[in-house]
Amino acid sequence: MxxxxxxxxxxxxxxxxxxxxxxxxxxxxxxxxxxxxxxxxxxxxxxxxxxxxxxxxxxxxxxxxxxxxxxxxxxxxxxxxxxxxxxxxxxxxxxxxxxxxxxxxxxxxxxxxxxxxxxxxxxxxxxxxxxxxxxxxxxxxxxxxxxxxxxxxxxxxxxxxxxxxxxxxxxxxxxxxxxxxxxxxxxxxxxxxxxxxxxxxxxxxxxxxxxxxxxxxxxxxxxxxxxxxxxGVDPSATTRLRPALTLTAPVVSVRDVPAGTAVGYGHAHVTARPTRLALIPVGYADGIPRSAAPGARVQLRDRRHPVAGQVSMDQTVIDVGEENVEPGEIVTVFGPGDDGEPTAAEWARWSGTIEHEIVTGIGARVDRRAVPATSATSATYSTHGTYDTYSEHGVQRQTLAVSA
The missing domain is CATH 3.20.20.10 (Alanine racemase)
Structure with missing residues (x-):
């Protein structure tokens, strides 16, 4: 890395x-x-x-x-x-x-x-x-x-x-x-x-x-x-298409907690056993449906782990059990499912909505990387810098900020 x-x-x-x-x-x-x-x-x-x-x-x-x-x-x-x-x-x-x-x-x-x-x-x-x-x-x-x-x-x-x-x-x-x-x-x-x-x-x-x-x-x-x-979304559920999006986020912090620990707003989740909790810096302001918790899963180290408690505006807590997780490790929130990770379709089911809402709802502060169809190279763009602005009255050309 x-x-x-x-x-x-x-x-x-x-x-x-x-x-x-x-x-x-x-x-x-x-x-x-x-x-x-x-x-x-x-x-x-x-x-x-x-x-x-x-x-x-x-x-x-x-x-x-x-x-x-x-x-x-x-x-x-x-x-x-x-x-x-x-x-x-x-x-x-x-x-x-x-x-x-x-x-x-x-x-x-x-x-x-x-x-x-x-x-x-x-x-x-x-x-x-x-x-x-x-x-x-x-x-x-x-x-x-x-x-x-x-x-x-x-x-x-x-x-x-x-x-x-x-x-x-x-x-x-x-x-x-x-x-x-x-x-x-x-x-x-x-x-x-x-x-x-x-x-x-x-x-x-x-x-x-x-x-x-x-x-x-x-x-x-x-x-x-x-x-x-x-x-990659088929509303008729008749054809296997290829999902094009993968959302990842790094682990911000990790803590060990005893059984009976209340997690997040409203204490909607209480740990049933001693466990390890990992925090990732995405929440409902970034497009992670608040309605999906509990029951939703993410992937870390090729294993799925449940969301613990309610999704917050900027952060989500994951129960990783006994995994020896370190800050900086990458969590896959959803992807095409090829490696066992959750998909946008699963997040839609967990949230009582449709895939369209999941994929169109990712917030502006999440960086984007487009991997070309004919190349292994890619460009990552930050939505925090300057960018093109558009209105019904025309286009103002700005400089697109590159973050990686």
């Missing part, structure tokens, strides 16, 4: 080879094109790293929710088509058009805003009409769809936009047998038919996300959106 490793604090390692392998798996599962969805900073894995890896291994387009996320990809030099589909009516659409982002249109007010921005900037917008196919969430409901298509056609005729896509989202795709999936496909097909009836010719029809791409070929159409699947 070198000096830098000895000084290392909590670390989140992103295995981009896993992203590459997952992308190739999805590429082999469908005849449709792939959109790599890198919202929420690439599901907590680094949006630009995940985007570049996915594009190099079979994806041809990128997807995000906000305009700010799209601007971040552009500022990183990514030139692939980028779709942003969840923006307030008064978002910075002008910046999106200047940056050559495609935008989803969930209703008439958003369409009017895009038309106004296209008029001001002189940039012809590329839009995807967004249909609600049964979630009562984002997208235009069926009763409003025909008028939205009519307005979009008028804007096309004025030379202000092109309707290049139609999109929807299945609410029950994680359960392939749920009858709502068939109904969602029907509503989507009807929506596409309506666009054509109004003279629109969308080239991209996309309904399937990760789960539907794996289990429902009828939903693939021309394009599949893969987000969680890129980083």
């Amino acid at each position: 070198n000096l830098l490793e000895e000084r290392r604090g909590p670390l989140l390692t992103v295995d981009l080879a896993a992203v590459a392998a997952n992308t190739e798996l999805f590429r082999a599962r469908t005849g449709a094109a792939l959109m790599a969805v890198v919202k929420a900073d690439g599901f907590g894995h680094g949006s630009t790293d995940v985007a570049r890896t996915a594009l190099a291994h079979g994806a041809s387009r990128l997807g995000v929710t906000s305009i700010a996320e799209g601007l971040r990809l552009r500022s990183a030099g990514l030139t692939a088509p980028v779709l942003s589909w969840l923006n307030p009516v008064h978002a910075d659409v002008e910046a999106a058009l200047v940056a050559d982002l495609e935008l989803a249109v969930p209703g008439a007010r958003h369409l009017a805003r895009i038309v106004a921005a296209a008029t001001v900037t002189g940039r012809r917008a590329r839009v995807h009409l967004h249909a609600d196919v049964g979630m009562a969430r984002d997208g235009a409901e069926p009763a409003a769809w025909a008028e939205l298509c009519a307005e979009a056609k008028r804007a096309e005729q004025r030379g202000l936009l092109d309707v290049v896509g139609v999109m929807g989202h299945l609410g029950c795709a994680a359960d392939p047998d749920d009858p709502h999936n068939a109904e969602g496909r029907r509503i989507f097909r009807d929506a596409v038919t309506t666009t054509r009836r109004y003279g629109l010719r969308p080239r991209h029809r996309h309904l399937a996300a990760t789960a539907a791409t794996l289990t429902d070929p009828a939903s693939h159409f021309d394009l599949c959106r893969i987000g969680a699947g890129l980083i």
